[in-house]
Structures are given as C-alpha cells and as structure tokens.
Amino acid sequence: MASSVEEYINSHSPEVKKILQEILRVSKAAVPTSHEVISYKMPALKQEKCFFYFAAFQNHIGIYPPVKNNQMLIEEIKPFANEKGNLKFKLSEPIPFELIARIALSLSLQY
Numbered sequence: 566m567a568s569s570v571e572e573y574i575n576s577h578s579p580e581v582k583k584i585l586q587e588i589l590r591v592s593k594a595a596v597p598t599s600h601e602v603i604s605y606k607m608p609a610l611k612q613e614k615c616f617f618y619f620a621a622f623q624n625h626i627g628i629y630p631p632v633k634n635n636q637m638l639i640e641e642i643k644p645f646a647n648e649k650g651n652l653k654f655k656l657s658e659p660i661p662f663e664l665i666a667r668i669a670l671s672l673s674l675q676y
Contacts (some may be wrong), residue, residue: 570601570608581621584660588619588626591662592669599673610669616676617669626660628652628668635671642668 567573574585585608592610593599596617599610607620607629618629631650632638641664645652652668654660 566606567603570603573603573608577621581656584626584656585619585621587660587662588665591666592617592619595666595670596673599669610673612673612676614676616672619665624656626654626656628654628665630672632668632671632675634675638667638671 574582599612602609602611604615607618609615610617620627629651
C-alpha cells in the first residue's frame with residue numbers, strides 16, 4: 566500500500582503515471598488550498614476533510630465521490646457516471662483533464 570500520493574502514482578506504468586500526475590496537477594490548480602493525502606488506499610485532496618479521490622484501475626481511472634449540487638456539471642459528466650454517480654474514465658479514450666479540474670473544484674465546494 567502506498568504511503569504517499571507520489572508513491573501511489575509511481576507504482577503505475579509510465580502511461581498511467583502521466584495521466585495520474587496530470588489529474589493531480591489540474592485538480593490542485595483548481596483548488597490551490599488543498600493538499601494531497603492517501604485515504605482509502607487512494608490519492609485524495611483534502612481541505613478540512615477529503616473531498617476528491619482518484620484511482621487507477623486496469624482499464625480506467627475512477628473519480629470519487631459523486632458530484633452533487635451542480636446540475637450543469639452533473640449533466641456534463643453523465644457519460645462517465647455509474648449508477649452511484651462515481652466517475653469512470655476509460656484509459657483507452659482521451660482523459661478530459663479540464664473537466665476533471667472542474668469536478669475537483671465542484672467537490673471542494675460541496676463538502
């Protein structure tokens with residue numbers, strides 16, 4: 566189990582590592598008051614509490630928890646949402662980093 570976000574990211578293949586690094590970069594840029602932690606064995610961003618989690622899986626990147634209280638964003642992320650509202654971005658498709666930054670910002674305001 567990784568003890569830091571850097572260790573978690575470095576444990577993945579070079580291709581996935583680049584994606585995770587960019588997710589971390591754009592998310593922290595969107596919420597500059599946050600800091601990175603490992604929570605539930607995943608990289609997370611935290612202010613007073615954790616509000617944004619991301620993780621790499623065999624075929625996708627997961628983003629947690631579900632977005633609430635932002636109907637425009639909820640509509641935009643529907644193609645990526647599962648039945649619980651968590652997001653799945655397939656590694657075989659371009660990762661929408663700008664959208665992920667807006668998700669991180671929305672989640673930071675949600676919690």
